[in-house]
Amino acid sequence: MIEKQTKRIQTVQFAPLTDGVKTGSGGKELNSIEDVNLQLIVELGKTSMKVRDILKIQPGVVIPVDKLAGEHVDVVINGSAVAEAEVVVVDEKFAIRITDIVSKQEREERMHD
Structure with missing residues (x-):
């Protein structure tokens, strides 16, 4: 005889999301990622070439x-x-x-080009 198992399904409860980085504790949250490595590339220029070339x-x-x-030259991070x-x-x-930092708006525009 096959027994029917009843599974209890519950909705997961998450803490509310907040905008921005919390800095009330002296920026400790930001300090925790200071040692993360990012790839920085200095881009001299671009060109397109055919495989035969x-x-x-x-x-x-x-x-x-x-x-x-x-x-x-462009400074590219990740x-x-x-x-x-x-x-x-x-x-x-x-x-x-x-010489210049690219604004968030300019970065978004460049991503769509």
């Missing part, structure tokens, strides 16, 4: 990109452009100097 790349080949010499910068040389190494 990519297969022909050898040392010495020049690939033009869509930016002019001296133009600002796939989103967050700032513009200029390329500088510090102790014989390339570096960037942030």
Whole structure:
């Protein structure tokens, strides 16, 4: 004989969501993520190429990109452009100097382009 099991189904109760980051405790919530690694990329420029052209790349080949010499470069964090910068040389190494922070509205507009 098959016994019928009755399962009790309940609705899950969640704490209410709040807008923004709580900072009432001295910003401890924000401090807890300070050590999270993010990928920062400095994007010099972009171009599109056909596979046959990519297969022909050898040392010495020049690939033009869509930016002019001296133009600002994009600073991209986890796939989103967050700032513009200029390329500088510090102790014989390339570096960037942030010149402008991209506003939230500009980031959203760039994502839709």
